[in-house]
Amino acid sequence: MDKKSIGLVILVIVVAAATWWFNQDDNDQSNHYYVFNLDGESENWDLNQYKVEFVPTSHTAGGGTLHFNGERGPIVDSLNFQTYALVDGVEVTLQSESIHEPLDASTVNIGFVDNNVFKPNGDPVMFQDIEKIHAEIEWPGASGEYQTEEIVLYELRKK
Template identity: 30%
Template sequence: MERSTRKSRMTLINFVLLVLSLVGCTGKGEDVNHYYLSFIGESETWKVSEYTMTLTPEMQKLGEGTLMMKGQSDYPSDWFHMQVFALVNGEEQVLQTKSVSAPDNNDISQMTIGAVEGERSLSIDEMNRLYITVEWNDMETGENMKETIALLDQPIRFEQMSEDQ
């Protein structure tokens, strides 16, 4: 249990260190928030680096980053599936999906996550959890494997700064 708590703390600390919130102002005196968030996380087999969210009032861009298999420089598999989920107000939302299927045994040891971009639908203030599920075929054992990588385990809290700070 201590390892899990320490891992959660490290995920949160790394998240906090990587969060950058940009606050702008429109010509009408309204505050406009732009967010750039970068997440990292690990599971037993996988490591995610630099999964990003860029959120403006009009758009969102999610993804980028790399998914790496720990301790492997070459890992053939005939299929791989990844999904990114957000838990927003208690409802699970699929943010991104990537699948690879090839009978030629593709190397899945390191993969770029790719990005999705579109009209903004996410509310950072209402997001409680962000995680990735990874599924793949272990060619040696013939077993289908599945792991979850936590990128965010608790709500994001932003504090307003006074003009004196």
């Protein structure tokens, strides 16, 4: 190759690199992928290794294990488990499971769900939009009345 050809190749590479560099956009939602591996506890429950994945147009939530605190968990006829994300001030349901059969609530494995989730204005959820992720567990207590507890799994720290 002669000097003109080498110079032309270098010029094309520099222009291509500069074009790519200047077209990078931190708000380009097609490149964002967030994974939360979460643990939390409340007075009666521990939730370990719960996972939430956000991609530009959908999310996956679930997995992990819910443990009743105490020597032995109750045998219950039903258990309701929900997780929510607070996105731009609006609570969005990530997962909702209900079990309506006798269950030893000492250890409950949480399944996975895939779903679409968007901000109230229709845009995909970005990391900075997520203010809080929490779970709610509802189960019948010894008296038969339902009890509800919240487990905070993630909360944005305000500066």
